[in-house]
Amino acid sequence: xxxxxxxxxxxxxxLSGLYHVIDPEIxxxxxxxxxxxxxxxxxxxxxxxxxMTLTTQFCPMGESIVxxxxxxxxxxxxxxxxxxxxxxxxxxxxxxxSEEGNAFLNG
Amino acid sequence: xxxxxxxxxxxxxxxxxxxPFYAYAALAFLVATILMMCNVSAFTMxxxxxKALAITHTMALGWGTMMILGASHQLFPVMIExxxxxxxxxxxxxxxxxxxIPMLVYAFxxxxxxxxxxxxAVLVNLAVISYLSNLTISILKAKKHNVHAISAFTAVIWLxxxxxxxxxxxxxxxxxxxTQASVHYLxxxxxxxxxxxxxxxxxxxxxxxxxxxxxxKYENQKTLWWxxxxxxxxxxxxxxTFVYGANQMLSLISVALIAAAVxxxxxxxxxxxxxxxxxxxxxxxxxxxxxxxxxxIPLVIIMxxxxxxxxxxxxxxxxLYGFTIFFGWITAIILGMTFKTLPFIVWNKVYHHVAGxxxxxxPKELFKNNIFVANVISYLLGFAILSFGIINTNxxxxxxxAALLLLNALLYNINVFTILFHQSKLK
Numbered sequence: 001x002x003x004x005x006x007x008x009x010x011x012x013x014x015l016s017g018l019y020h021v022i023d024p025e026i027x028x029x030x031x032x033x034x035x036x037x038x039x040x041x042x043x044x045x046x047x048x049x050x051x052m053t054l055t056t057q058f059c060p061m062g063e064s065i066v067x068x069x070x071x072x073x074x075x076x077x078x079x080x081x082x083x084x085x086x087x088x089x090x091x092x093x094x095x096x097x098s099e100e101g102n103a104f105l106n107g
Numbered sequence: 108x109x110x111x112x113x114x115x116x117x118x119x120x121x122x123x124x125x126x127p128f129y130a131y132a133a134l135a136f137l138v139a140t141i142l143m144m145c146n147v148s149a150f151t152m153x154x155x156x157x158k159a160l161a162i163t164h165t166m167a168l169g170w171g172t173m174m175i176l177g178a179s180h181q182l183f184p185v186m187i188e189x190x191x192x193x194x195x196x197x198x199x200x201x202x203x204x205x206x207x208i209p210m211l212v213y214a215f216x217x218x219x220x221x222x223x224x225x226x227x228a229v230l231v232n233l234a235v236i237s238y239l240s241n242l243t244i245s246i247l248k249a250k251k252h253n254v255h256a257i258s259a260f261t262a263v264i265w266l267x268x269x270x271x272x273x274x275x276x277x278x279x280x281x282x283x284x285x286t287q288a289s290v291h292y293l294x295x296x297x298x299x300x301x302x303x304x305x306x307x308x309x310x311x312x313x314x315x316x317x318x319x320x321x322x323x324k325y326e327n328q329k330t331l332w333w334x335x336x337x338x339x340x341x342x343x344x345x346x347x348t349f350v351y352g353a354n355q356m357l358s359l360i361s362v363a364l365i366a367a368a369v370x371x372x373x374x375x376x377x378x379x380x381x382x383x384x385x386x387x388x389x390x391x392x393x394x395x396x397x398x399x400x401x402x403x404i405p406l407v408i409i410m411x412x413x414x415x416x417x418x419x420x421x422x423x424x425x426x427l428y429g430f431t432i433f434f435g436w437i438t439a440i441i442l443g444m445t446f447k448t449l450p451f452i453v454w455n456k457v458y459h460h461v462a463g464x465x466x467x468x469x470p471k472e473l474f475k476n477n478i479f480v481a482n483v484i485s486y487l488l489g490f491a492i493l494s495f496g497i498i499n500t501n502x503x504x505x506x507x508x509a510a511l512l513l514l515n516a517l518l519y520n521i522n523v524f525t526i527l528f529h530q531s532k533l534k
Contacts (some may be wrong), residue, residue: 024451024454024467024469024470025320025470026322027386027453027469033349055319056185056319057188059185059447060119060181060185060451060452060455061451061454061455063118063119063455063459064454064455064458064459067459067460093135093324094322094323094324095324096386097384102384105322105384105385105386105387106386107387
């Protein structure tokens, strides 16, 4: 898990919320799955941008995962506007799964 | 590079387009097993009899084709990484098929190739034309043309060839179109459908989905292109051999090419299994993988029929060959893949707007896994016992096997309709 950010402290808080967003097919949270690439904070605009991906571009659960991500962030950062950007370059690969995620899948 | 923002997330195919196909296919499977239960003697006669034709077409069109049409309206956009062109064409495809198939099956059952059979066959062709038009425009608009999408697209062209030949055969019963009786062309019609439509489509979709569900690191587009080429060359060579009335032994070359494709595909799936990240494989994926193994049975039988048993005395092997295709390989993959796709489509329909607001059930909780396990057990037992009954023309085994397959269809329908009628259970 290697999430780029411009605010380490707030990013840690954000990730604690995102650990509750589960990919329904795999049963693993999106952080350990390696779907979250970046969390950027713009304090002057009260804006948080989460840059993430999906396991496949047309993942049937994609819309739900994106909505759940937005909801989880909003619950943690009530005063902020939350923006979720989906990117597919670099494409997700199983190599992006964290050690904890691999342990879960092997369990 | 930003592809899509959260406010314009990629849209899946509307569930209203897809779900009717699932419901229809599940009911058709039930009807096929009821027809089989009531007519087991059809498995003791020459395969060209009215009851066998009715059961085969219920399985091939009502069950296999309608299920694949439904699922592919959802999955094709995933494969081409684009959008389905038109919901209206998808609805038309369903309506034409839903009306045409029972007409055709009824006509076969009554062995009446008059206006009902002809109208049914025309409607089935219109369903396929609607579907093919939709896919053609979708693929032309799409950014990615990978082996999975090309396989699926080619398969639909073969489906149209199959249903068009079928239409001509129906007319040929009343007004001679061909030089010989329709029964002569039966194997041509059947094999274009089995190899061109079912095999190519299932391999194209399976090669995309099975590794995805296994979370496998394995990728090998080159192998899949070989599989694609071998199947198409094998089928074209079979058609040429048939049309020019060449020695039956030459058909072995076509079978060998297709067998090579199946072996390569089996190897591909095995490698994907070996390189999977998710070690625990669920029952649904196991059932789908079993279907790949079941593909070997009809291949061994057809090679045996051509090479050793090419006499009328071995009609039972021909019947067994057809049975292992429709009730073996095709049914097994649908039984497995239904519960890897349908729960997610319904989950999205019911819980999409509340995602992240509360604890939603897992899509796997939308159906009963113990019913699924009972479903698979009754299926495997029914398949084995009925196969035994066909080879030995044993009426007791045929009845017992058919009863188990009927039970299997009932359990399958319970789970499918439990999912379809699922109401929100927000915790």
